[in-house]
Every structure is written in structure tokens, then in C-alpha cells.
Amino acid sequence: MQDFLSSLVMVAFHGLAYGMILYLISVGLSVTMGLMGFVNLAHGVFAMAGGYMMLSAMSRLDVPFPLAIVIAFCAVALASMVLERFLYSRLYSAGELEQVLFTIGLIFMSVAVARLVYGPLPQPVHIPGYLKGQLHFLGRDFPTYRVFLIVFSVSLVALLWFGVERTRWGAMVRATVDYRAMAQSVGINTSRLFTLTFALGSGLAALGGALGAEIIAVEPTYPFEHLVFFLIVVAVGGLGSLRGPFVAALLIGVADTACKYWIPEFGAFFIYIATIAVLLLRPEGLFGKAT
Amino acid sequence: MPAALETRRLCKSFGALMVADQISFRLESGARHALIGPNGAGKTTFVNMLTGRFSPTSGAILLGGEDVTALGQLARVKRGLARTFQINTLFRNVSVVDNVAFAVAEREGVARRMFRPAGSYHAVVDESMALLDTLGLAQDARAVVAGLPYGKQRLVEIAVALGLRPRVLLLDEPAAGVPTSESHRILDVLDALPKDMSILIIEHDMDLVFRFAQRITVLAQGAVFLEGTPAEIAADKRVREVYLGERHV
Amino acid sequence: MTHAGGYIADARIRAAEWLPWVFAALCYFAAPSYLTLGSYILTMIIFALSLDLILGYGGIITLGHSAYFGTGAYVAGILALRLTGEPLLGLLAGTLGAGLLGLFTGLVILRTRGLALLMLTLAITSLCYEVANRATRLTGGADGLGGFSIRPILGLFSFDMFGKTAYLYCLVILFASWWLVRRLVYSPFGASLTGVRENNVRMHAIGAPVYQRRVVAYTISAALAGLAGALLTQTTQFVGLNVLGFELSGELIVMLVLGGVGRIYGAFVGPLVYLVAQDYLAKRFPEYWYFGIGAMLVLVVMFARGGILGIIDAGIARLRRGS
Numbered sequence: 045m046q047d048f049l050s051s052l053v054m055v056a057f058h059g060l061a062y063g064m065i066l067y068l069i070s071v072g073l074s075v076t077m078g079l080m081g082f083v084n085l086a087h088g089v090f091a092m093a094g095g096y097m098m099l100s101a102m103s104r105l106d107v108p109f110p111l112a113i114v115i116a117f118c119a120v121a122l123a124s125m126v127l128e129r130f131l132y133s134r135l136y137s138a139g140e141l142e143q144v145l146f147t148i149g150l151i152f153m154s155v156a157v158a159r160l161v162y163g164p165l166p167q168p169v170h171i172p173g174y175l176k177g178q179l180h181f182l183g184r185d186f187p188t189y190r191v192f193l194i195v196f197s198v199s200l201v202a203l204l205w206f207g208v209e210r211t212r213w214g215a216m217v218r219a220t221v222d223y224r225a226m227a228q229s230v231g232i233n234t235s236r237l238f239t240l241t242f243a244l245g246s247g248l249a250a251l252g253g254a255l256g257a258e259i260i261a262v263e264p265t266y267p268f269e270h271l272v273f274f275l276i277v278v279a280v281g282g283l284g285s286l287r288g289p290f291v292a293a294l295l296i297g298v299a300d301t302a303c304k305y306w307i308p309e310f311g312a313f314f315i316y317i318a319t320i321a322v323l324l325l326r327p328e329g330l331f332g333k334a335t
Numbered sequence: 336m337p338a339a340l341e342t343r344r345l346c347k348s349f350g351a352l353m354v355a356d357q358i359s360f361r362l363e364s365g366a367r368h369a370l371i372g373p374n375g376a377g378k379t380t381f382v383n384m385l386t387g388r389f390s391p392t393s394g395a396i397l398l399g400g401e402d403v404t405a406l407g408q409l410a411r412v413k414r415g416l417a418r419t420f421q422i423n424t425l426f427r428n429v430s431v432v433d434n435v436a437f438a439v440a441e442r443e444g445v446a447r448r449m450f451r452p453a454g455s456y457h458a459v460v461d462e463s464m465a466l467l468d469t470l471g472l473a474q475d476a477r478a479v480v481a482g483l484p485y486g487k488q489r490l491v492e493i494a495v496a497l498g499l500r501p502r503v504l505l506l507d508e509p510a511a512g513v514p515t516s517e518s519h520r521i522l523d524v525l526d527a528l529p530k531d532m533s534i535l536i537i538e539h540d541m542d543l544v545f546r547f548a549q550r551i552t553v554l555a556q557g558a559v560f561l562e563g564t565p566a567e568i569a570a571d572k573r574v575r576e577v578y579l580g581e582r583h584v
Numbered sequence: 585m586t587h588a589g590g591y592i593a594d595a596r597i598r599a600a601e602w603l604p605w606v607f608a609a610l611c612y613f614a615a616p617s618y619l620t621l622g623s624y625i626l627t628m629i630i631f632a633l634s635l636d637l638i639l640g641y642g643g644i645i646t647l648g649h650s651a652y653f654g655t656g657a658y659v660a661g662i663l664a665l666r667l668t669g670e671p672l673l674g675l676l677a678g679t680l681g682a683g684l685l686g687l688f689t690g691l692v693i694l695r696t697r698g699l700a701l702l703m704l705t706l707a708i709t710s711l712c713y714e715v716a717n718r719a720t721r722l723t724g725g726a727d728g729l730g731g732f733s734i735r736p737i738l739g740l741f742s743f744d745m746f747g748k749t750a751y752l753y754c755l756v757i758l759f760a761s762w763w764l765v766r767r768l769v770y771s772p773f774g775a776s777l778t779g780v781r782e783n784n785v786r787m788h789a790i791g792a793p794v795y796q797r798r799v800v801a802y803t804i805s806a807a808l809a810g811l812a813g814a815l816l817t818q819t820t821q822f823v824g825l826n827v828l829g830f831e832l833s834g835e836l837i838v839m840l841v842l843g844g845v846g847r848i849y850g851a852f853v854g855p856l857v858y859l860v861a862q863d864y865l866a867k868r869f870p871e872y873w874y875f876g877i878g879a880m881l882v883l884v885v886m887f888a889r890g891g892i893l894g895i896i897d898a899g900i901a902r903l904r905r906g907s
């Protein structure tokens with residue numbers, strides 16, 4: 045019994061950490077898909093890029109951890125802005141198929157570049173000394189880094205939600221997701237809004253990829269391998285919503301951890317089953333707006 | 336004799352917005368009936384409910400006396416209901432005659448056949464060609480729709496609906512987007528439709544409405560505001576306020 | 585885009601349409617050491633044809649078509665291992681198995697569209713992969729399924745180590761598949777699929793049972809994918825987990841797009857060019873190969889949506905106008 049309780053706590057804890065990372069990575073995808081109606085399968089590329097940025101900044105340039113994180117965020121956000129302006133924006137009015145093909149193409153290219161530059165193996169992760177070790181509370185030991193991960197992500201998410209609820213930018217995003225044509229006609233500069241939101245979403249994904257490098261290994265096949273999970277988070281959560289993907293990410297994080305812990309022989313079987321069930325009952329996702 | 340099409344206290348809301356408010360309406364058989372009203376009055380939504388594209392929040396729809404409220408679009412088409420769209424809704428990258436033939440083939444139950452080439456169903460092809468001929472589109476039959484001028488596309492829109500040989504035809508602003516100089520062609524086509532076809536037309540072009548319709552219903556903010564003969568409607572001052580007033584702001 | 589089919593199309597087989605078959609026959613004699621690659625290409629052409637049916641004609645975007653290919657492959661493999669190595673029976677079983685899976689999954693997932701549909705196709709493939717990966721006793725799991733032998737075709741032609749029989753076998757099956765797909769594309773059913781893709785709203789308005797049409801097309805396509813999978817199992821005498829992988833679905837889309845979507849011969853040209861290029865480049869310069877594939881996709885989307893055949897069409901049109 046004591047054992048069971050203990051493993052329950054551990055599953056919840058690690059599931060939470062994994063879920064928060066999934067959310068950081070996927071929330072941008074949800075918002076951009078809801079906002080621009082763009083099927084961006086290449087979103088994982090930004091997360092991977094963030095991971096590589098941070099790790100190589102730390103290991104090759106001896107940049108301290110906090111600064112490396114900031115660098116990853118800024119570099120990826122900037123690069124994604126360029127991509128959005130020159131490539132993505134041309135395909136906003138194109139069909140779903142074109143968007144899917146284009147973003148698959150981006151994945152292929154980024155996988156190749158990552159392998160050229162960093163080789164095929166996962167990158168080693170360096171956790172700074174002050175985040176190593178265990179923290180003792182609730183009568184148990186918890187890895188310090190993961191505690192930090194959870195606390196940091198939660199504050200980031202709180203900041204994000206506050207921003208969307210309270211700032212002018214947030215109001216414009218919400219208005220445009222709900223009433224695209226109307227937003228344009230009342231003079232919202234949607235093209236600038238798209239670029240900024242896209243950059244922010246990519247930056248968050250980069251943060252997720254960087255912070256989560258210890259959970260989701262940074263390797264060239266990253267954008268392909270984890271695509272299914274990022275998409276599940278968005279599709280199950282609901283497009284254009286902030287809360288939906290949050291709930292979905294935590295559910296998946298905990299469920300995946302639990303499955304791996306208790307019934308590893310089934311792999312992700314139940315997650316796929318649950319995803320299919322949710323999408324059949326609510327094609328617009330748990331929190332999406334019905335169309 | 337039952338009406339060709341009838342609604343009883345039909346309601347529809349999108350969230351808090353009430354778009355159809357207790358619409359009770361009769362389209363007599365063989366009628367030429369116009370539905371007018373300012374932008375956003377709920378005319379297109381009304382048509383969408385009639386065809387089964389939207390389901391009403393409450394109320395009933397009767398087609399030839401039969402309650403079809405619970406039936407889907409397909410079943411209503413099979414019972415002789417066809418429509419055109421306010422904004423062209425065509426198979427754009429396909430030839431004009433194919434656009435019509437798709438409809439004819441569905442009506443004839445040919446469209447699910449898998450083995451013989453489509454072109455070997457001569458009845459379908461000939462009927463589609465003949466139909467285009469009566470609409471003056473014979474020359475454009477082989478052209479791709481997307482390449483036609485908008486006015487001609489509006490005619491194709493009507494041709495596709497006629498390919499279903501409807502008993503009840505709903506026309507949603509057939510002349511919308513057509514230059515006035517060409518709208519007479521639309522009117523000619525409408526005038527030539529069989530007399531036993533019951534027609535409901537939505538139109539903003541008042542010349543066209545008053546020349547074509549024997550009866551007019553005015554819709555405002557989702558509710559029937561007035562119904563009468565063209566003369567009655569033309570004489571009613573309130574209609575001008577509701578309708579014309581808002582049209583010319 | 586130009587599309588075959590419709591009510592005024594000439595459905596007779598044109599002279600140029602015999603070219604691929606002449607070419608395939610020539611390859612048999614001219615390149616005997618490439619017959620294994622040739623068989624694989626022929627198999628992938630069948631697979632690409634099946635995708636073209638739903639993607640190019642039906643407008644259903646799927647990231648999970650390998651689910652049906654893999655099902656056909658495993659059914660044929662398990663049948664050969666447990667019951668009989670009779671090849672035609674194996675093809676039939678693979679086709680039926682994948683067709684049934686296509687019917688059931690199609691009935692369920694085609695109620696949705698957009699992202700949900702895309703996601704469902706992906707989830708179903710992932711699920712199949714997971715099942716095959718874990719049901720080791722039946723499928724061999726990650727080690728793959730081998731150790732079975734395929735009997736001579738019709739009791740007459742046994743598979744040889746040079747792949748001659750396999751090549752001709754694939755060619756005959758491809759010919760039959762092509763003939764069926766061609767019939768379908770030119771039929772009223774094919775025309776109505778075009779209608780569904782071109783304008784779903786209008787299709788409903790003319791009283792077409794859209795959902796039913798999509799399910800039928802999806803089932804046929806799945807069955808054809810299963811046929812291709814079963815063929816791969818028999819000609820390679822092995823089934824690996826990758827037949828169910830998302831990568832294979834992705835590669836297939838790339839091949840079809842490269843050749844040209846929504847045209848029968850796009851499914852011929854794409855796999856040929858892709859797989860031959862892969863054979864030359866992928867082993868020597870894997871990174872550049874993947875980069876090239878990605879860049880090609882981006883370029884096709886941006887500039888040449890009709891793929892290789894689209895470019896050729898445009899070239900011919902320009903020549904005609906010029907002269």
C-alpha cells in the first residue's frame with residue numbers, strides 16, 4: 045500500500061513535469077492553428093532548435109544556464125519570424141494539403157540540418173550544479189531539476205494566461221480567433237498580429253524543447269518522433285484555446301508516465317485509443333469551439 | 336391542396352443571435368414568390384434551414400405536406416427540393432457540363448456506378464447539354480467554370496439546380512454580382528422555367544423582384560414583417576422604412 | 585490542375601499510356617541486376633495509386649495510409665507462416681484484411697474533417713504500429729516476421745534468387761491495379777469523388793451521399809494499399825515494423841506529390857524518380873538526401889503544385905502556344 049502510494053506520487057510528479065513541457069511546446073501550435081488556420085506540422089522543429097541552441101550554448105560556449113535559455117528563446121523566436129514572413133504567410137490562404145506538404149518539407153530539411161551539424165545521437169544534457177541533486181519534502185526525495193521545471197513552467201504559463209487575458213495583444217488574438225473577418229474589418233493588423241503570435245509560440249516551443257531536453261531527448265528525429273503527441277495535445281485540447289491544451293497536456297503527461305510505469309508492455313496504446321475516442325465524440329476537441 | 340413548401344413557427348439562433356423568429360411561411364405550388372429584406376435579415380439562413388443544411392432550433396418544415404424537419408439534405412433533394420447559392424458554389428476546376436452532369440447523375444442514381452466510363456452514360460450527358468443549351472450556355476459547355484465571367488457562373492449555378500429537375504426551387508440572389516446590363520439574361524431564364532415549378536426567390540434587385548414575383552414576403556430581423564402582392568408591398572410605407580431605409584444608409 | 589475523368593472525357597486508352605509498360609518490360613531485359621529495386625518500385629506505385637485515389641481524387645488528407653499497407657503486409661506474412669504460402673491467396677487475404685480495416689476505420693473517422701481527421705489517421709497508424717510492436721508472438725515485434733516461404737505462383741512460377749519472377753509478378757499485379765483504378769477514375773463514381781473534393785457543400789446540395797462515397801473510396805483505397813503490402817511481403821519474404829510506420833506514410837506522400845497529385849501517372853512517375861534517386865543518393869549522402877527531399881516539397885508547394893507531370897504539362901502547353 046505504502047509502495048503503491050509512493051509510486052502514485054512519483055507518477056503524478058513526473059507526469060506533471062512531462063505534461064508541462066508538452067504544454068509549453070504545444071500551446072503555440074494551438075494558438076497559431078486557431079488564429080491562422082494553419083496546419084503547422086513543423087512546430088516540433090522549433091522545440092528541437094531550442095534544445096540544440098541551449099545545449100550547444102552551454103557546452104561549446106560555456107554560457108550559463110539561465111542565459112542559454114534566454115538565447116534559445118530569442119534566437120528561435122526571431123528565426124521563426126523570418127520564416128513566417130517569407131514562407132508561412134504565403135500559404136495562409138492555401139489548402140490544407142499544401143500546408144501539410146510544406147511543413148513536412150520543413151521537417152525533412154531541419155532533420156537533415158540537425159544531423160549534419162550535431163550528428164545522429166541524442167545530445168548530452170548538462171544540468172547546472174545548483175539544480176542537481178534531490179529535494180526532500182512530503183517525506184520523499186524529488187529531483188531538484190524537475191521541481192524547478194514544474195515551478196518555472198507554471199509561472200510561465202501563469203504569465204502567458206495573464207498576458208492573453210489582460211493585454212491589448214491578448215484581446216486582439218482572442219477577437220481574431222473568434223471572428224477573423226470582423227477583426228480585420230475593425231482594423232486589427234492581422235498580419236503583424238500573426239507574425240508576433242507565431243514568434244511567441246515558437247519561442248515558447250523552444251523553451252519547452254530546451255528545458256525539457258532532459259525528458260525528451262534532443263536528437264535529429266525529434267520533430268517527427270514527437271509530432272503525434274504535440275498534435276494530440278492540440279487536437280484533443282481544442283484549437284485556439286489556451287486551457288484546452290493545458291488540460292490535454294497534463295492528462296497525456298500523467299497517462300503516458302503511468303502507462304510506462306505500470307503497463308510498459310502496452311506502450312502508448314491507451315493514449316491513442318483515448319485520443320481516437322475523444323476526437324470521435326468531440327471532433328473540435330475538449331475545449332474547442334463547436335463549428 | 337398542401338403547399339409546395341411550408342414552415343411553421345420556424346426559429347433559429349446562433350448563440351444569442353436570433354436569426355429566424357417564428358417564421359410561418361407558405362410557398363404555394365407553382366408560385367413565383369419573392370423573399371426580400373435588408374442585409375442580415377436572415378434570408379439565407381432561412382433557405383439553409385429549408386434545404387436541411389442548418390437544423391432549426393424549433394418549428395417544422397413541410398415539403399408537399401410531408402414533415403421533413405428531421406430529414407437531411409439528401410432526402411429533401413430526393414423529394415424535389417433544389418437551391419442555388421448567393422455566393423457561387425460550383426465545382427470550379429471542372430467543365431461546365433460536368434457541373435450539371437454531376438447533378439443529373441445524382442438524380443438518376445448513376446453517380447455511384449464504378450465500372451463504365453462516365454461518358455458512356457449518354458442520357459446524362461445529352462440531358463446536361465440540352466439544359467445548358469436552353470440557358471444559352473451551349474458554347475461554354477466544355478470550358479472550365481473558374482475561367483468563366485461571373486455572370487455566366489451565376490447561370491451555371493442555376494443550371495446545376497435545374498439538373499435536379501426540382502419541383503421546388505430556391506434561388507438565393509441569383510443576380511447578385513451580375514452587372515445590371517446582364518441581369519436581364521437571368522430574368523429571361525427565370526421566366527422560361529416550367530409553370531408547375533414552385534419558386535422562391537431572394538433578391539435585392541427590386542426591378543427583378545417586381546417583374547417576376549406574384550407574391551412577396553418581407554423579412555426583417557428574422558421575422559416575417561409583411562406579406563402581400565407586389566402592389567401591396569410597393570404601397571406600404573413601412574416596408575420602405577424597414578427595407579429601403581436600411582438599404583440606402 | 586487537369587484531371588482525368590468526368591462526363592466528357594475520352595476514356596479510351598491513349599497510345600502514350602502504353603509507354604510505362606513498354607518501359608517496365610525493357611527494364612526487365614536491360615537492367616537484370618536492378619530487378620529487386622524494380623519490384624519495390626512497382627509495389628510502391630500500387631501503394632501510390634491507392635493514395636492518389638483518396639488524396640488526389642477524394643481530397644482526403646491522410647498521414648496514416650501505411651496502416652493499410654502494413655495490415656496487408658502482416659496478414660500475408662502471418663498467413664504464409666501459419667497456413668499456406670500460396671501467393672494469390674496471400675494477396676487476396678492482405679487485400680481483404682486491409683479493406684475491412686479501411687471500411688471500419690473509414691466509417692468512423694470520415695465523420696470528421698480538417699485537423700481531427702488528420703489526427704485520427706495518424707492515431708490509427710500509431711495504434712496499429714503499437715499493436716504490431718507488442719503482439720510479438722504473432723508479428724515478431726521489432727525483430728520482424730520472416731522464415732516463411734512463398735509457393736510458386738499458380739504452381740508454375742517459383743520465386744528465384746534474381747528476383748525475375750518477383751518483378752514480373754509485381755508488374756502483372758500493378759497492371760491489374762492500374763486497369764481497375766483507371767476504370768474507377770473515369771467512372772461516374774470517380775467523377776463524383778472529384779465533386780466531393782472540389783466542393784463538398786455543393787455536393788450535399790445536389791443530393792449526393794457524400795459520407796457514403798468517401799467511405800467507399802476509402803475502403804477501396806485501403807484494400808489496394810493492402811494489396812501492395814501483401815505483395816511486398818511475398819517478394820521480400822519478410823515483414824518489418826516499418827511497413828506500419830508514419831515515415832512510410834510520409835515518404836509515400838512525398839512520392840505522390842513529386843509525381844503529381846490527382847493524376848494517375850503521377851503515382852507512376854513519383855515513386856520511380858524518388859526511389860531511383862534514393863538508391864543513388866541516400867546511402868552516400870543521407871543528410872543531403874533528406875534536405876533535398878524537404879526542399880523539393882517546399883518548392884513543389886510554392887511553385888509547382890502539379891509535380892513533375894504538372895511541369896511537363898505546362899511545358900507542352902507553352903510549346904503548343906509558341907508554335
Ligand SMILES: Nc1ncnc2c1ncn2[C@@H]1O[C@H](COP(=O)(O)OP(=O)(O)OP(=O)(O)O)[C@@H](O)[C@H]1O
Pocket residue numbers: 349352354372373374375376377378379380381421
Ligand atoms: N453560421 C453562422 N453562425 C453565426 N451567425 C451566422 C451564421 N450564418 C449567418 N449568421 C448571422 O445571421 C444573420 C443573418 O444572416 P443571413 O446570411 O441569413 O442574412 P441575409 O438576409 O441572407 O443577408 P444578405 O442580404 O446579406 O445575404 C447575420 O447577422 C449573420 O451574421
Ligand SMILES: [Mg+2]
Pocket residue numbers: 378379380421
Ligand atoms: Mg443572404
